[in-house]
Amino acid sequence: MADNRDRSWAEPYKIKMVEPVQMISREERERAIEEAGYNTFLLRSRDVYIDLLTDSGTSAMSDRQWAGMMMGDEAYAGSENFYHLEEAIQKYYGYEHIVPTHQGRGAEHMISQLMIDEGDFVPGNMYFTTTKLHQELAGGTFVDVIIDEAHDPENEHPFKANVDLNKLEDLIKEKGAEKIPYVSIATSVNMAGGQPISMDNLKKVRELTNKYDIPIIHDMTRVAENAYFIKQREEGYEDTPVKEIVREICSLTDGATMSAKKDALVNIGGFLALDDEELFKKAQNMVVVYEGLHTYGGMAGRDMEALAIGITESVDEDHIRARVGQVQYLGEKLIDMGVPVVRPIGSHGVFLNAKKILPHLSQDELPAQTLAAELYLDAGIRSMERGVVSAGRNPETGEHNYPDLELVRLTIPRRVYTQAHMDVVAESVEAVYQQREDITGLAFDYEPEYLRFFQSRFKKR
Numbered sequence: 350m351a352d353n354r355d356r357s358w359a360e361p362y363k364i365k366m367v368e369p370v371q372m373i374s375r376e377e378r379e380r381a382i383e384e385a386g387y388n389t390f391l392l393r394s395r396d397v398y399i400d401l402l403t404d405s406g407t408s409a410m411s412d413r414q415w416a417g418m419m420m421g422d423e424a425y426a427g428s429e430n431f432y433h434l435e436e437a438i439q440k441y442y443g444y445e446h447i448v449p450t451h452q453g454r455g456a457e458h459m460i461s462q463l464m465i466d467e468g469d470f471v472p473g474n475m476y477f478t479t480t481k482l483h484q485e486l487a488g489g490t491f492v493d494v495i496i497d498e499a500h501d502p503e504n505e506h507p508f509k510a511n512v513d514l515n516k517l518e519d520l521i522k523e524k525g526a527e528k529i530p531y532v533s534i535a536t537s538v539n540m541a542g543g544q545p546i547s548m549d550n551l552k553k554v555r556e557l558t559n560k561y562d563i564p565i566i567h568d569m570t571r572v573a574e575n576a577y578f579i580k581q582r583e584e585g586y587e588d589t590p591v592k593e594i595v596r597e598i599c600s601l602t603d604g605a606t607m608s609a610k611k612d613a614l615v616n617i618g619g620f621l622a623l624d625d626e627e628l629f630k631k632a633q634n635m636v637v638v639y640e641g642l643h644t645y646g647g648m649a650g651r652d653m654e655a656l657a658i659g660i661t662e663s664v665d666e667d668h669i670r671a672r673v674g675q676v677q678y679l680g681e682k683l684i685d686m687g688v689p690v691v692r693p694i695g696s697h698g699v700f701l702n703a704k705k706i707l708p709h710l711s712q713d714e715l716p717a718q719t720l721a722a723e724l725y726l727d728a729g730i731r732s733m734e735r736g737v738v739s740a741g742r743n744p745e746t747g748e749h750n751y752p753d754l755e756l757v758r759l760t761i762p763r764r765v766y767t768q769a770h771m772d773v774v775a776e777s778v779e780a781v782y783q784q785r786e787d788i789t790g791l792a793f794d795y796e797p798e799y800l801r802f803f804q805s806r807f808k809k810r
């Protein structure tokens with residue numbers, strides 16, 4: 350007899366509360382995107398119909414999480430909710446010590462300041478904007494050691510987040526292990542298109558780093574999604590619960606930064622997790638300078654309770670299957686329509702290949718930024734540029750970095766949109782794709798110093 354799990358994915362929940370969204374007219378969208386300087390980060394959310402800007406902090410919380418919010422112990426020190434959170438992290442992730450932070454970058458700031466010295470090199474499986482910036486602000490240089498396949502949107506490698514062990518070992522030999530404070534390993538690599546690292550590769554990275562006595566710091570923002578892909582694709586893990594895969598991944602690393610706004614199903618929060626007691630003490634002392642006391646680190650008690658519950662829900666088999674299933678659904682639909690997307694489809698979003706969709710635009714004409722603006726104009730769908738604008742400038746030469754990947758991310762919030770929304774998104778992408786030859790590029794009008802994609806303004810060429 351067929352089990353429901355052998356059938357199509359479906360949401361393992363029903364909807365109890367709804368938030369109306371509105372559709373504004375094409376003329377109103379034209380005005381809105383112009384006022385936003387053609388930057389989707391600068392749109393007001395009331396002008397957006399389907400918001401696929403990010404999966405960060407945009408999840409729908411469960412009734413249990415909301416009930417947990419009512420149990421907030423808003424004591425300045427020693428909140429009960431902190432201990433619940435600590436227990437959940439120890440149980441599901443296995444790290445020994447935790448320092449809560451307001452969100453992921455608070456943890457990235459601390460680990461970078463604590464571990465990186467001027468002139469150090471930090472190898473990682475592709476850069477992430479905030480992670481790399483904090484490494485640079487601490488005096489380090491990020492070095493990409495991901496496999497080459499990750500930079501090719503059409504390559505179907507099942508584990509595009511794998512580390513190229515030769516690149517990593519060459520770097521260690523060239524710079525010396527003492528110049529490498531840690532290796533930065535992300536699960537479900539965001540900038541590569543939500544691509545997983547395999548357990549086998551992670552084990553090999555562990556062996557290599559053990560040989561040179563270099564720690565691994567894990568960006569575990571989307572670890573459950575990565576674990577789900579391991580279950581789907583890696584031999585020997587077919588029958589292992591996602592929960593166990595998550596723990597095994599964490600056990601191969603020495604500490605982690607977490608933006609809990611993604612996998613862990615909360616609207617705000619994060620933490621730094623560490624096994625090393627001495628480093629933990631330093632982080633515990635540092636958090637009081639930048640975030641808040643070491644038992645809340647920028648989160649309210651109720652936020653910590655929602656997070657403790659969210660962690661439990663995030664590793665549930667039915668949840669993760671439906672979460673990734675919805676992303677795959679949209680991706681497959683776009684593939685069937687012939688739209689160039691990053692393959693394989695990732696875990697948190699579908700990434701449109703703007704270079705291929707708008708081949709008549711050079712990277713200086715900002716194809717991904719342009720495509721994101723066009724998508725908004727077509728149907729009020731908000732997406733995010735992940736190309737030359739996101740890659741910023743080389744801090745030494747001041748020149749633009751020109752990444753191979755020039756993408757537009759359609760990021761799916763967790764438990765928020767329906768299959769019908771996905772259908773509308775696909776129809777709109779197809780409509781824009783049909784008109785692609787008429788689309789003209791953008792130029793910078795204003796560019797801030799840090800993380801320019803958030804606040805830059807653009808003008809039509």
Ligand SMILES: Cc1ncc(COP(=O)(O)O)c(C=O)c1O
Nearest residue numbers: 452453454477479539568570608
């Ligand atoms: C992979 C990854 N790491 C780190 C961060 C930083 O987290 P936050 O936005 O919570 O500061 C994000 C999102 O920003 C992310 O996607």
Ligand SMILES: N[C@@H](Cc1ccc(O)cc1)C(=O)O
Nearest residue numbers: 402403404405478479539739
């Ligand atoms: N981490 C979130 C928010 C964010 C977006 C873009 C960034 O470059 C940095 C942070 C995301 O990936 O959506």
